[in-house]
Amino acid sequence: MGAVYFSHTKDHFFSPEIGRFQMSSIQEQIQEVEDEIRKTQYNKATSHHIGRLKAKIARMRDEIEKKASAKGGGEGYSVRKSGDGTVTLVGFPSVGKSTLLNKVTGAKSEVGAYEFTTLTVVPGVLEHKGATIQFLDVPGLVKGASSGRGRGKEVISVIRNSDMVIFLLDVFQPKHYEVLMDELYQAGIRVDEVPPDVNIKRKDRGGIEINSTIDLDLDEETIKAVLDEYKIHNAHVLIRENITVDQLIDVVLGNRSYVCSLTVVNKVDLAYPQLIEECRKLYPKSIFISAHEGINIENLKDAIYDCLGFIRVYLKPQGQPADMEEPLIVMSGTNIGQICDRLHRDFRRKFRYAQIWGQSAKHPGQRVGLEHVMEDEDVLTIIIQK
Template identity: 55%
Template sequence: MGPMSIEQQIRELEEEIKRTPYNKATEHHIGRLKAKLARLREEAEKQKAKAARQAFSLKKEGDATAVLIGYPSVGKSTLLNKLTGAKSEVADYDFTTLKPVPGILNYKGASIQIIDVPGIIEGAASGRGRGKEVISAVRVADLIIIVADVFNLHTIDIVKRELYEGGIRLDQKPPDVVIRKKERGGVRISSTVPLSIDEATITSVLKEYKIHSADVVIREDITIERLIDALAGNRVYIPSLTVVNKIDLMDVDVADAIKVSAEKGINLDLLKEQIYRKLEFIRVYLKPPGGKVDFSEPMILRRGATVEDICRKLHRDFVENFRYAKVWGKSVKFDGQRVGLEHVVEDGDIITIYA
C-alpha cells in the first residue's frame, strides 16, 4: 500500500466518523473507527518521518525549558527579549528561519530557559510551513507558552489543535490505565470508577491495537480518545500557559489567558510568576558525606524529580558509580533513610549521595 492509499483510508474514516451519530448503540463501532484512524495516522507519520530529516532539536539548559509557540508575528521575539534579554531578531519570521532562539529567565533562584521557535500555522501538524518539525521539537519542553495577540485570538485554538494532532496533550495527566498483555485468556477489564464507555468499546479499541488478551486496570472515567492515547504510547503531557500580547493596542476579553504587552512591558512580572508556578519547582539541599548542609545553594528541581535526576545534575558519573543515598525530609519515613536512584524527593529534602 502506497502512502496515497493510507491518506485515502484516513479521509474515508474521518468521513465515516462524522456521519455516524454517537450513541450507546454506535459507541463501540465509533471506538473502533477512532482507534483505526489513530493507528493509520501513526503509520502515515512513520512513513513521513523516514522521509523528513529533523531540522532542529531543542537543547535543554537551566532548571527547566519553556517554549513560546504561536503564529508568526504575534510578538514572540519581543516577548523573549523582554523576558530574558536574549537577542532575538525582531522581524517577522519567514519559514526558512529554523533556528530556535533561546534565552534565560532568572527568577527566584531558578534559571528557566525560554525558547522562541518558528511560527506555526493551521495545518502545521500535517506538515505546513515546517510545522511538523517545530511540533516534534517542542515535545521535550517542560512548559508550552501559547502566544497570540489581540488581533488574532482565533489562533489560540488553532495552535492547541495542531499540538494535539502532534501528540502533545496540554494540561492533562497521562491516562490512568495499566495494560498487561497475556498470551491467552481474552481481555479482562477491571475499573476502580464507574465507566461511561462500555467493555465492548474498550475491547474493540484494544483489538485495533492488536491486543487480544490482556488484563486492563482503569482508574479514571476514560474517554475513547484517552484510551487510544494510553495505547499509542507516543503522547507527551505538558503544562501550558496562554499569553495574549499587544494589550496596549486594544483591550480584549479572554478567559484563562495572561494579557501582556511585550512592547510596553505590561504584566510581564505576572507572566514570570505564572511561568515559575506552572513549572512546580522544588528545592533540595545537598550534604556531602561527613560534611555540613549547604543551605545557601539549593538545587532546583521540578516536582516529581528523583535521586537519579539529582545525580545527573551533579555529574553523570554519579549515576554510574551510585551506591545509595540518604535522605532527611518529607519524602522519607524516617530521617537518614537509605534510598535508591528511583526515590522521588520533595521540597526541602536534604540528600547525601554515596558513590
C-alpha cells in the same frame, strides 16, 4: 456480513467486518473515517464502533508520522535541553514571540513586522528565583502544522520535548488559540493533561482481561475494540481512573507528550480597553502583556516559574551540614536517579543509597533508592561507591 457504511465519496466504503478502505492515500482514509464518525449518532449501541474508528484514525496518523520521520522530510531543528526546565513559545507568525524572548531573556532573536521572521529555533535563558529556564522561540505555527505545513513537523518536534508551552496570542486575533490547541492535539501533544492511570500488560494467551478500581463510562466491548485495532488480543488491562476512549488510545500508542501551558495575550499597549476586556472574558486565566513595552513581564516570569512546578532540594554531604543557602531547583516529580544524572555522569552507576529528611521521608534520614520521588524542601544525601 454486517452493515456496510457508505461515504459521500463515490465507490469508497468501509465495512467494520472487512476493516479496509478502497482509497488512494492514508490522508483520504483518515478523512473517510472522520466523516463516518460525524454521521454516526453516538449512543451506547454505537460507542464501541466509534471507539474503533477513533483508534483507526490515531493508528493511521501514527503511520504518517513514522513514514515522514523515516523519509527525513527536510532539515530538522536540533535543540539540546538545558537548565531546570524548557519553555517553548507557540503562536502564529508575527504575534511577538521573538520580541518576548528578547525581553525576557536578552537573547538575540530577529524581530520584524512580517511573517516567518524566525526560521530556526532561537534559544534564550531566563534566570528566575534560583531557577535556570531554557526559552525557545520557534517559527510560527499555522493551521495544518501537524501535517507538515510551514515547517510544522520540525516545530512540533521541539514542542514535544518541552516541559511547558506558552501560547502567545495577538490581542487582535485571540481565536488563534483553538487552532494552536488543535494542531498540538493532532500531533500527539496533550496540553495541561497528565498520562492516564492505565496499565496494559501484554501476555501470550488468555485473551483480554480488564480490571478497574472505579466505575467506568467505557464498556468492555469498546475497550476490546480499541485494543483489537492495534492487534492486542491477549493482555491484562488495569484502569485506575475514569478515562475516555481517546485517553485509552493515547495509552495504547504510548508516544504522547504531556506539557503544561500558559496563555499570554500580547500587544495590549495597542488595544482599546474594551477589546482587552473581551479577550479577558474569552481567556480569564491568561496573562496580558506588551512584549514591546515590557508591560507585565515580571508577573509573567512568576507565572512561568509556578506553572513549571519547581521544588527545592537541599544537598547534604555525608557527615556535614546541609547547604540551606543554595538549593538545587528541580521539577516536581523528580526522583533521586534524575538528580544523580544532573549532578555527575557517574553518580547513577556508582550509587549505593540515599538518605532523605523532609516531607517525602517516612522518618528523618530514611534510606531510599534511585526511584524515590523528592518533595519541596527535602534534604538529600547521596552515598556512592568510592
